[in-house]
Amino acid sequence: MTKPLISIEALARRYPKHGGGETTVFQDVWLPIRKGEFVCLIGHSGCGKTTILNVLAGLDQPSAGVVIVDGREISGPSLDRAVIFQGHSLLPWMTVMQNVAFAVTSRRPDWRKDKVRAHCQKYIDVVHLTGSEHKKPAELSGGMKQRVGIARALAIEPKMLLMDEPFSALDALTRGSLQDEVRRICTATEQTVFMITHDIDEAMLLADRIVLMTNGPEAKIAEIVENTLPKDRQRTDIHKHANYYALRNHLLDFLVTRSKTFASEIGAKGYDPRHPPVVRPGAKPTAVETEPPKAASA
Ligand SMILES: Nc1ncnc2c1ncn2[C@@H]1O[C@H](COP(=O)(O)OP(=O)(O)OP(=O)(O)O)[C@@H](O)[C@H]1O
DSSP states (O other): OOOOSEEEEEEEEEEEOTTSSEEEEEEEEEEEEOTTOEEEEEOOTTSSHHHHHHHHHTSSOOSEEEEEETTEEOOSOOTTEEEEOSSOOOOTTSOHHHHHHHHHHHHOTTSOHHHHHHHHHHHHHHTTOTTOTTOOGGGSOHHHHHHHHHHHHHHTOOSEEEEESTTTTSOHHHHHHHHHHHHHHHHHHTOEEEEEOSOHHHHHHHOSEEEEEOOSSSBOEEEEEEOOSOTTOOTTTGGGSTTHHHHHHHHHHIIIIIHHHHHHHHHHHOOOTTSOOEEOTTSOOOHHHHSOOOOOOO
């Protein structure tokens, strides 16, 4: 892998237990993320996904390990890392334009008002909210509010976009169209994204790599699944691709069964948390994988 933009190294989070001792939620989590990559994190409730995202955002401190962004260890929140939460978290007394402009002005305090306005308008247009600039959040649907959150995050042009189940509170139709928009925008702008989801189909549509976590406590990265569907995949025909069922069944099987039994699965094989197994469901083995083992030299 070329030098990653983000490097999660030996991350762990422990909390004090009632009655003494500590619970380790997750441990020894290592993950490099390349610039422009879309990474989804999947795992059962309680394995520590939100905690990892909060550490990446600088909103929480790990008990061990570090996160390096662009060669520097992070030590707190930064406008380099924008977060989109499940709830849109807009300022209710501000209009759409003001909500987006507020974030842009924090990032670019030296910009003149008209420059900020033109910049915000570009992102409001990108999420298809043209004409709603003067509306306040109470006048918007759930999907529109989430679009404002996305426009606001993109408008600050962060090094990394962090999303915690951003579409989970939306109806299926709105969710689908917003997923399409996010994919279109992130691909066009080569945005680096780290997203938590419980939705396998969402991960298959959006992610380049899907990171699978075992169940907590003491959760770890079990596997990294490379998306074997074509880069130009579309929601409408994704299921027609030859690798679709292999990929989907692999993810489903992990969530239903292997997330619980992973510890016994690796017992015999060994496990290196720095290099969790990488799998490509449905893809032909690469030359390296098919190469016969070399004879031992004297
Ligand atoms: N402040 C805290 N004190 C003690 N335990 C905590 C605290 N915050 C989180 N936890 C525990 O850490 C574990 C991981 O929480 P986290 O929200 O990161 O999980 P998650 O995988 O995102 O879950 P979900 O999918 O349900 O959102 C949970 O068991 C939770 O109870």
